[in-house]
Amino acid sequence: MNLLRIPSLCLLALAAACTPLYFTQPQPADAPALEAFPEDLLGVYDDRQDGGRVRVAPGQAVLVMRDPETGTVEEEVYALSDSVVLKAIGTKYLFSLRAEQGWVVLLLEPRRRGRLLLRGMNALQDRDIHLAKAVMRVDSAELDGSQYYFADPSRAELDAFLRRGGFSQQQADLRRAKER
Numbered sequence: 050m051n052l053l054r055i056p057s058l059c060l061l062a063l064a065a066a067c068t069p070l071y072f073t074q075p076q077p078a079d080a081p082a083l084e085a086f087p088e089d090l091l092g093v094y095d096d097r098q099d100g101g102r103v104r105v106a107p108g109q110a111v112l113v114m115r116d117p118e119t120g121t122v123e124e125e126v127y128a129l130s131d132s133v134v135l136k137a138i139g140t141k142y143l144f145s146l147r148a149e150q151g152w153v154v155l156l157l158e159p160r161r162r163g164r165l166l167l168r169g170m171n172a173l174q175d176r177d178i179h180l181a182k183a184v185m186r187v188d189s190a191e192l193d194g195s196q197y198y199f200a201d202p203s204r205a206e207l208d209a210f211l212r213r214g215g216f217s218q219q220q221a222d223l224r225r226a227k228e229r
Contacts, residue, residue, distance in 0.1 A: 070170050070178055070187070071151030073201040075134035076143045080204075083135045083142075084108075089159045090142070094223035103165075103223050138211070150197055156216040163225025168216040176217050184209040 075082065085107030094103040109128035127133045132147040135157075142157040156168040170177040178198055181187050185206035188199045202210065 069175070069196065070181055070198045070200060071148065072145070072154050073151055073199060075136060075145035075152055076154050076202070077136055077138050077204050077207050078201070080136040080138065082129070083137060084129065086129075086135065087137070087142070089140075090157065090165065092163070093226040094163075094165055095226045096221055096223055098221070102226065103221075105165075138207070141211075150192065151199055154216075155220070156211075165221075165223040165225075166219060167221040167223070169218045169220050170216065177215055180213050180215050180217075181210055184213065 086105055090105045091107070092105055094105070096103060109126060127146070129135055134145040136143050136145070140159065142159075144155045144157055146153045146155075153169075156166075158166040158168065160166060178187070181198070181200055181202075185200050185202040190197055190199070
C-alpha cells in the first residue's frame, strides 16, 4: 500500500484555508502527472515540530491529523488521481489538489540529509500574491466576502515564481527517521 502520513496537517483543509491563490490546472501544466511517489520521496519521516510521523510509499497519501488537546486522530486519504496530482519540476515536486475554487498547489522539496520540506502559499502577508503578479497574469474575484486570486502560468512563469521564492510558507520540515 502507498502511504504518506502527515501528522497534525490536514493537507487540503490547511492549504485551502491558507491559499488565496488558486491555479486553473495542476502545475506545472506542461508536465505529465506521476503515477506514484518517486524514489527520492519514499521513506519514513519525523515531524519534529509536533512529534508526528510521515510514511511515504508509491501511490496514495494518507494524512493523519492529531488533536494535541484531545489526542483524537483523524485520517484523510488522497489517492493520486484526476483530483490529486503529483508532478516533477526539476528536483522538486508540485502536489496539486482540486478544491472548489480551483487547484491548491503545494511544493514538496527533498533536501540533503533526509529532509523533506512541504511549502504552501503565504496568505498572511500576501507575499506569494505579489510574487505571482510580478511574473504572471493573476485574475481576482470576491467570493463569499473573501478575495481570491487565480493564475494559469506558463512553464517559464512558474519557473520564475519558484526562483523568486514562491510557495514561501513552510508547512512542515520533515526529517528521515532513523531505523528502529
